[in-house]
Amino acid sequence: xxxxxxxxxxEKIPRKNALQRTSDIIIFFLLLSLLTxxxxxLKNHGTTWLLAFLCESWFTFTWVLVLNMKWxxxxxxxxxxxxxxxxxxxxxxSSVDMxxxxxxxxxxPPIIIVNTVLSLLAVDYPTHKLACxxxxxxxxxxxxxxxxxxASKFAQLWVPFCKKYDIQVRAPFRYFSNDHVxxxxxxxxxxxxERKRMKDEYQHLCHKIEVAVQKSVxxxxxxxxxxEFSSVECNNHPTIIKVVWENKGLPDGLPQLVYISREKxxxxxxxxxxxxxxxxxxxxxxxxxAPYMLNVDCDMFVNxxxxxxxxxxxxxxxxxxxxxxxxxxxxxxYDGLKDDPYGNQMVVLYEYIGHGTAGLQGPxxxxxxxxxxxxxxxxxxxxxxxxxxxxxIEDIFSKIGNSKELTKSAIDALEGKTGTPPNHNLHSHxxxxxxxxxxxxxxxxxWGTKLGWFYGSxxxxxxxGLRIHxxxxxxxxxxxxxxxxxxxxxxxxxxxxxxxxxxxxxxLEILLSKAxxxxxxxxxxxxxxxxxxxxxxxTWGLRSIFELCYAALPAYCIIADSHFLPKVQEPALYVxxxxxxxxxxxxxxxxxxxxxxxxxWWNNQRMARVTTMIAWLFGFFSVMLKPxxxxxxxxxxxxxxxxxxxxxxxxxxxASRFTFNKSPIFVPGTTILLVHLTTLIVSLLKLQLxxxxxxxxxxxxxxxFCSGWLVLCFWPYFKGLxxxxxxxxxxxxxxxxxxxAFLFLYWCRRTAMVG
Ligand SMILES: O=c1ccn([C@@H]2O[C@H](COP(=O)(O)OP(=O)(O)O[C@H]3O[C@H](CO)[C@@H](O)[C@H](O)[C@H]3O)[C@@H](O)[C@H]2O)c(=O)[nH]1
Ligand SMILES: [Mn+2]
Numbered sequence: 001x002x003x004x005x006x007x008x009x010x011e012k013i014p015r016k017n018a019l020q021r022t023s024d025i026i027i028f029f030l031l032l033s034l035l036t037x038x039x040x041x042l043k044n045h046g047t048t049w050l051l052a053f054l055c056e057s058w059f060t061f062t063w064v065l066v067l068n069m070k071w072x073x074x075x076x077x078x079x080x081x082x083x084x085x086x087x088x089x090x091x092x093x094s095s096v097d098m099x100x101x102x103x104x105x106x107x108x109p110p111i112i113i114v115n116t117v118l119s120l121l122a123v124d125y126p127t128h129k130l131a132c133x134x135x136x137x138x139x140x141x142x143x144x145x146x147x148x149x150x151a152s153k154f155a156q157l158w159v160p161f162c163k164k165y166d167i168q169v170r171a172p173f174r175y176f177s178n179d180h181v182x183x184x185x186x187x188x189x190x191x192x193x194e195r196k197r198m199k200d201e202y203q204h205l206c207h208k209i210e211v212a213v214q215k216s217v218x219x220x221x222x223x224x225x226x227x228e229f230s231s232v233e234c235n236n237h238p239t240i241i242k243v244v245w246e247n248k249g250l251p252d253g254l255p256q257l258v259y260i261s262r263e264k265x266x267x268x269x270x271x272x273x274x275x276x277x278x279x280x281x282x283x284x285x286x287x288x289x290a291p292y293m294l295n296v297d298c299d300m301f302v303n304x305x306x307x308x309x310x311x312x313x314x315x316x317x318x319x320x321x322x323x324x325x326x327x328x329x330x331x332x333x334y335d336g337l338k339d340d341p342y343g344n345q346m347v348v349l350y351e352y353i354g355h356g357t358a359g360l361q362g363p364x365x366x367x368x369x370x371x372x373x374x375x376x377x378x379x380x381x382x383x384x385x386x387x388x389x390x391x392x393i394e395d396i397f398s399k400i401g402n403s404k405e406l407t408k409s410a411i412d413a414l415e416g417k418t419g420t421p422p423n424h425n426l427h428s429h430x431x432x433x434x435x436x437x438x439x440x441x442x443x444x445x446x447w448g449t450k451l452g453w454f455y456g457s458x459x460x461x462x463x464x465g466l467r468i469h470x471x472x473x474x475x476x477x478x479x480x481x482x483x484x485x486x487x488x489x490x491x492x493x494x495x496x497x498x499x500x501x502x503x504x505x506x507x508l509e510i511l512l513s514k515a516x517x518x519x520x521x522x523x524x525x526x527x528x529x530x531x532x533x534x535x536x537x538x539t540w541g542l543r544s545i546f547e548l549c550y551a552a553l554p555a556y557c558i559i560a561d562s563h564f565l566p567k568v569q570e571p572a573l574y575v576x577x578x579x580x581x582x583x584x585x586x587x588x589x590x591x592x593x594x595x596x597x598x599x600x601w602w603n604n605q606r607m608a609r610v611t612t613m614i615a616w617l618f619g620f621f622s623v624m625l626k627p628x629x630x631x632x633x634x635x636x637x638x639x640x641x642x643x644x645x646x647x648x649x650x651x652x653x654x655a656s657r658f659t660f661n662k663s664p665i666f667v668p669g670t671t672i673l674l675v676h677l678t679t680l681i682v683s684l685l686k687l688q689l690x691x692x693x694x695x696x697x698x699x700x701x702x703x704x705f706c707s708g709w710l711v712l713c714f715w716p717y718f719k720g721l722x723x724x725x726x727x728x729x730x731x732x733x734x735x736x737x738x739x740x741a742f743l744f745l746y747w748c749r750r751t752a753m754v755g
Contacts, residue, residue, distance in 0.1 A: 007082040009317025010476075015073040015355060023586045024067045030579040031060040037572050045564075048553060052564045055550040062543065065536035068529055070352050072359035076476050080309035083316070094316070095129040095290040096308055096371070098255075099280045101273055102147075102298040103137035107639045110140075111209050112299050112488070113147040114154075115171040119302035121155050121255050122162045122170040124309065128247050130255035131288040135276040139237050139261040141222075141229040146209045148244045148259050149225075154205050155245075155254055161198055162305070165191055168482070171301035172202045174334070235270075239263040239437040241283065243426045256288065256426060260437060268439040272635035273367075274453035274460035281377060281452055282436035285409040286429040291416070293377065297368040299640045300331075300487035307484040311371040314476050324362075325376045325473030326465070329369035329480075330354055333489035339599040341656040341716075342496045343607025345489055351594045354477055361530035362475030364537065365465025369485040374413045379451040381471045399446035405432040456513060458635045459506030463515055466534055470515075472525030488640040492726075493659040493666075493716075495639050497615045501665070504619025505633050508541035512623065544617035551613060551672060552744075554706035557699045558679040558686075559745055560752030565702030576702065609713040614669045658716035659726040662733070666717075670729055670737035673714040673721075675744055680707040 038053040083093075098120050102108050113134070120132050136143045154172075162170045169175045176199050187195075222230030228240045245257040262279040264270050271278075277295065284290070292315060294308070304310070311327045318324045330350040340347070357363045379399070384392055396410050435441065442448065448455035457463045465475065478484070490496040510516070517538065521531035553564045566572035584605070591601035625631040660666050683704040711718065720729040 008079065009082055009313040010076055010078045013075045013077060014359070015075055017070070017073055020070060020352075023582065024063075024070065027579065027582055027586065028060070028063055028067060030575060030582065031056065031063055033575045034579065035060060037566070037575060046562075048557060048562060048564045051549055052553055055546045055553075058543070058546040059550075062536065062539070065532050066353075068532045069356040069360070069536060071356070073352070073355040074359040075355060076314065076358060076478055078310045078313035078478055078480065080306050080313055083309055083313055093126060093129055093312060094292055095131070095288065096125070096292045096294055097284040097288055097290040097374075098130060098132045099277065099284070099293060099295040100132065100134045100298055101137070101276050101280070101295070102134065102143060103273070103276075104637045105138050105140040105142050107637045108138075108298050109640070110142050110146040110213065111173070111206060112640050113143060114151045114205070114209070115173050116296060116298055116301045117147060117151050117257070118155055118158055119171040120296070121152075121257065122159045122167075122305065123302055123307060124163070124305040126251045127159075127253055127255045128249050128251050129290075130308075131247075131258065131284065131290065132255055133258045133260060133280050133284050135280050136259065136261045137234070137264075137270070137272075137276050139229070139232050139234050139240065139264070141226055142209075142212060144229070144240075144242065144259050144261075145226070146205075146212065148242075148257060150205055150208065152245045152254065152257055154201055157201060158198060159254055160252075161194055165194075168305065169303060170305055171303070172198070173206075174301065174303075174486075176202060235264050236266050237261070237264055239434050241430060241433050241437060243430070246426050258283070258287065258426065260433075262437040263439045265439050270439065271448060271455045272458070272460070274448060274455050274464070277460070278442070278447050278452040279437045281374075282403075282406055282441075282447075283433045285374070285413065286403075286405055286433050286436065287426050289374070289409045289413060291374050291413065293372045293374055295368065295370060295372070296485060297487060300368045300485040302484065303332075303334075303486045304480055304482050304484045306480070308371075310478055310480050310484065314478060315371060315373070323382075323474050324476050325373060325468045326362075326365060326475045327371045328363045328366055328475060328477045329484040330477065331366055331369060332483040332486055334486040336489045337491050337656045339597055339603055339656070341603050341607075341658065342490065342493070343604040343611065344496050344499070347596060347600075348590055348594050348604065350479075352590060354479075357530070357533050358477045360533055361469050361527045362473075363477040364534075365461050365468070365475065367459075367461030368487065375416075376468060376471075376473060377452060378410055378413060379446075380414060382473060399450055401436070401441055401445040401447070403432060403436050403441070405429065406436055454515070456515075457506040457509040458502050458633055459510065462507060462534075462537065463510050466510065466515055466517060466520065466526070469530055469534075470517075470520040470524045470526045488638075490638055491641065491655070492639075494661045494663055497611075497618075497663075497665050498636050499638050500611050500615035501618045501622070502636060504541040504544070504616040505622050507538045508619060508623045509633065511535075511538035511541075540612075541616050541620040541623060543612050544614075544620050547609070547612050548617060548668075551609075551676075551710055554699075554703040554710075555675050555679045555744070556748045557703045558683045558707065559748035561698045562752070563699050563703055565700070565706070567700045567702075573702070606713045606715070609710070610669060610716075613672065614665060617668060618665055654727075657723075657727050658720060660720050660723075660729045660733070661726065662730050664733075666720075666729055666733050667736050667740070669714060669717050670720075670733055671740045671744070672710065673717045674737055674741035676707045676710045676714070677718075678741065678745060680704065680711055683707060 034056055035053065038049060038056065042049055042053065100113065100116055100120070102113050117132060117134060134148060158172060161167070167175060240261040242259040244259055245254055247253045247256050260279060260283050262276065307329070314324060314327045331346060333345055336345045354363055378396065392414065393411055396414065397407055400407055400410055453460050454463045454467055469475070490499055517526055517531045517534035520526035521528050557563050565576055587605065588598065588601050622631040622633055626633060683699060687704065717729065720727065721734065
């Protein structure tokens, strides 16, 4: 097919960044000057300078990693219209299995899953080439019944409606929301009438779900279709697989829809999302065996109905198939709070780091909104592409487990004989599918270690992507307009902190494992600049230690009456001042160029400090304490809320105010704030004293400024000291933090007097 394509399906366009490179280099040189200054004066000063030197060396190292990532940005532009022209008939397109994972019907309400599934079912693609599989780790009849059975009924109306009128947003909650204004006046009577009907039907569906969720009773008595759900515990139950909708080869019907809740038993590790993805891979292999797999988190609905066509442009358009393993769409969020108060919307991150890594071996796999090739998930290397020989097949045989049907489908996948034959009957494979979804199936196989999604990290996405890059594959990021998928972003302090903690934990687990990118670069095919990009990401947890130490320095110096920054009269002071100014102007310009506000920039700067020193610190400790059995790294599911729950759009001031709870995760931040409030006051008082009382070693303006800056960074905590309810830091947390702050300051004083 590729040979008949003449117009390019995608283009790789280098992005100009001379100015950025210049600022990057300037900052790098300023960092080097600071290090030189430290080295020259190290012997005149004590431990504080050594500590400062170590921290600044780490910051410089991190900066080199950032510089490497941003140096050669590229943009991939896809042309779906060329795809349709080239193939003439859309029927020639490959089939795609679409996976949705969900784990908890409370944190991930059924209405969210309904919308994601509906948006997937309604994409612009021949429907008989699509199958949607929903994995439910919560084993909830609510999810099964509403997200799938009821949704598939509604889909019978919704999908034809979307296609007939070429609706752009195919998640109904979004389409019918008020901020999605449609000029109904210039539309036909017929359209208005049908739209009204859709809206009524959708509201009816919502109402049913609401009632069931509130009563928290199962939607039915456990008979018939639901018998399997009776007396299940979410962590201990047999496999449940249900074919909700079967497409009998009709291009304009609905895509196949299958519900899977893999078996779980207390004594078997289930490997969280990675385990779910592997079960999905196996079950779908038996049922539809599409050569491409799209996976989304349950909250990531399709926002651009052409998304599969965009992905196909890259996957079919790469010169040799052997190049590109996966196509990653960025995580974009809907209805995020205004100006990103939690600093977690990642707009600027995707803009610079995303396009930057695209110019290296390719973007990281982000766990959602990504198209994979099935054979690569089965462990294929670029070298093996040309010949699928007996040895390779034997190899697969030994790894994939003892299901004959699965082995056969895997061989088909490797040989390129994939896709659903016409009149394919899903039910005929259900028995084999139950078998491969058992929790015992993976014993003695290589699932999670050599094929599929990889185990051992709570960021299974990064680990899986790294293993793919390690084999020499590339990846591409695709950022169509409008964005391909939209999802939820945490909009509360506790949720956001827990998510960041999980990431830091998972990333550090990878760094300390066999999968460490440094080995992959030395002994496998991970390109060294890509390796550096991974090192940047995987060291998030370690950064917390250096930042925390650096934050302790000004406080220590003020109490101990020493200094770690050049004094006002020293010309060397220009170095940190210039560094501070250049860095902030530079990051600010990044935000402005990405269309973000000054407030968003500041919120992100501030939250970067809070996240690094607090959430990542917890991630660091949970990894460090794991070998001693003092901690367990678990995948804590992020709470998802529809915008209506949080006051729509988040313009109101209260919604963007930081929230707290009783979690110990808020102790260190409160401690840092209390320490710096104290030292700020102490140093301001000292600055008032006549100069005669100052010897040249005493703390100076630099330290005072640092303390002040940290207080500003922790300003949400400051407000939390006086806040009420969820906006206030609990009294017990304040008490613990005050004790810690006192002990720290006391210790500073003691060591200073001894020294
Ligand atoms: O035991 C589990 C736990 C989670 N999930 C699903 O995994 C997805 C991601 O979980 P979520 O709580 O939303 O985590 P986020 O932090 O929002 O997810 C980001 O980070 C994860 C890695 O930590 C990636 O897997 C995700 O794709 C990425 O969006 C959701 O659909 C969950 O239902 C499961 O299926 N089984
Ligand atoms: Mn999520």
